[in-house]
Amino acid sequence: MSVYNVHERLLTAKASEVGALIDTLSSTEDKLWAHDEWPPMEFDRPLSVGAVGGHGPVRYTVVAYVPSTWVRFAFDGPRGFAGFHAYAALAVDEDHTLLRHTLAMHARGPARLTWPLLFRPLHDACLEDSLDRAESANSGVVARRARWSLYVRMLRRFLR
Structure with a gap:
């Protein structure tokens, strides 16, 4: 299964x-x-090409890094995640920037089930929270704060 998530x-x-x-x-x-x-x-x-780590059960290696511009991580786990995720700061004009997070992977084996049922909803909520942090860091406020769905709240409670 191909996954492209932005x-x-x-x-x-x-x-x-x-x-x-x-x-x-x-x-x-x-x-x-x-x-x-x-x-x-x-x-x-520290953040640099070759750094190995991740967050929770999601493991990855930094495979490309252009300071103050872009970083790409290649998945090492969980099993069945084959691909990458990346953050990029893309100038729109002198005073506006698009902060983009891209995940592109092939979900194989168990990930064909765990991605849509478990990881995707948690990933989406986590990334929106990350973008809220970025907006707050740059402007001091968040115009429209992300909210977790009932499903995400239930998953978080169950996984504790």
Whole structure:
């Protein structure tokens, strides 16, 4: 099963400012990952090509990194996840930047069931929370805060 999943938010900020949020991923000053509500993104070293880690049961390796612009992670797990996810800061004009998270993978074996039933709803909620953090970091407010569905709240309670 092919999966292509995109989350994005238009931010009123320069690309360099939004890209700087990407640079904080997995650090003690992480301003992008929603680590207050989700398992933290952690690596075996600072964000750089070759860093290995992930969040919760999702494991990956940094395979490409352009500071203040873009980072790509290749999945190492869970079983059946074959592909990548990435954050990119894309300049729209001098004062607006699109922060985009892209996940592209082939779900094989058990992931053909776990992706749509478990991981996708949690992933979608986590990414919207991450984009809320980015918006708040750049403007101090979130125009329309993401809300978890009843299904996501039930999954989170069940998985605790």
